[in-house]
Amino acid sequence: MLKIVIFRVLILKKMENKISQILKFDSLNSTNIRALQLAQLGDLQERQIVFTDFQTNGKGQNGNSWQSETSKNLTFSFLKRHSVSIENQFFLIKAVALGLKKYIDNLSVGMVKIKWPNDILVNGRKIAGILIENSIIGQKINFSIIGIGFNVNQTKFPKYDREAISLAILRGRPMNRERILEDLFQEINLQLDRLEDDAANVSKEYIASLYGLGKTMEFEDEGGNFEGVILSVLPNGKLQINKMAKLKTYDLKEIKFIT
Numbered sequence: 001m002l003k004i005v006i007f008r009v010l011i012l013k014k015m016e017n018k019i020s021q022i023l024k025f026d027s028l029n030s031t032n033i034r035a036l037q038l039a040q041l042g043d044l045q046e047r048q049i050v051f052t053d054f055q056t057n058g059k060g061q062n063g064n065s066w067q068s069e070t071s072k073n074l075t076f077s078f079l080k081r082h083s084v085s086i087e088n089q090f091f092l093i094k095a096v097a098l099g100l101k102k103y104i105d106n107l108s109v110g111m112v113k114i115k116w117p118n119d120i121l122v123n124g125r126k127i128a129g130i131l132i133e134n135s136i137i138g139q140k141i142n143f144s145i146i147g148i149g150f151n152v153n154q155t156k157f158p159k160y161d162r163e164a165i166s167l168a169i170l171r172g173r174p175m176n177r178e179r180i181l182e183d184l185f186q187e188i189n190l191q192l193d194r195l196e197d198d199a200a201n202v203s204k205e206y207i208a209s210l211y212g213l214g215k216t217m218e219f220e221d222e223g224g225n226f227e228g229v230i231l232s233v234l235p236n237g238k239l240q241i242n243k244m245a246k247l248k249t250y251d252l253k254e255i256k257f258i259t
């Protein structure tokens with residue numbers, strides 16, 4: 001009986017999180033930039049997607065750019081209102097990364113991991129990235145723009161530090177992007193909604209999904225290359241590593257994964 005109730009609640013939540021409209025642009029500088037502009041004008045509602053097949057200035061994390069072959073992948077952004085505080089903003093990353101992981105897990109295409117803070121890897125190769133930008137008023141997040149770049153049908157990639165991969169490479173055939181967008185959007189929003197009443201478990205699942213968790217891996221910090229073990233991620237989003245039997249804590253720009 002309980003199982004049936006939980007199943008019904010899940011179906012209802014999925015329906016509530018359906019895309020209402022896809023705002024499709026042939027070309028944009030960045031879907032995050034456009035989504036932010038639209039949101040500031042009051043012209044973007046939750047569940048509307050800003051989508052393009054070509055970004056001239058796709059933004060990655062840490063000031064990097066995001067490259068994606070025209071019309072092959074998913075590059076989109078959407079607006080999310082929530083009650084996550086500024087101090088807890090890393091929870092947003094956890095939920096979105098977990099949504100992507102769970103969606104790809106269901107496709108059974110390989111081993112899906114989250115490389116801290118928010119790269120999605122399949123079999124150690126990057127398949128998706130996340131860029132969350134918050135609009136802040138006073139001490140509060142007014143809304144967040146969540147941008148996703150997901151390699152779907154691209155089969156050749158430039159040489160990156162970490163090799164890229166796509167669903168088409170993993171599946172051996174092209175996939176329907178619109179269908180993926182719909183299902184992925186629902187999964188991401190299911191995870192974001194969990195932040196209202198189940199944030200501790202979102203956190204646990206995020207940490208359990210980390211690439212390299214508990215394994216000896218090679219990193220680089222200001223002191224050079226070293227071998228260390230990822231232990232956890234703090235609530236503020238910093239990475240905890242065991243470096244030569246000492247507990248070290250890193251911010252995004254302070255450490256690089258070599259392995």
Ligand code: BTN
Nearest residue numbers: 030032059060061129130147149
């Ligand atoms: C990263 O891994 O560095 C994050 C990449 C995020 C890329 C997406 S593509 C859609 C949205 N618009 C952008 O300009 N960036 C995000």
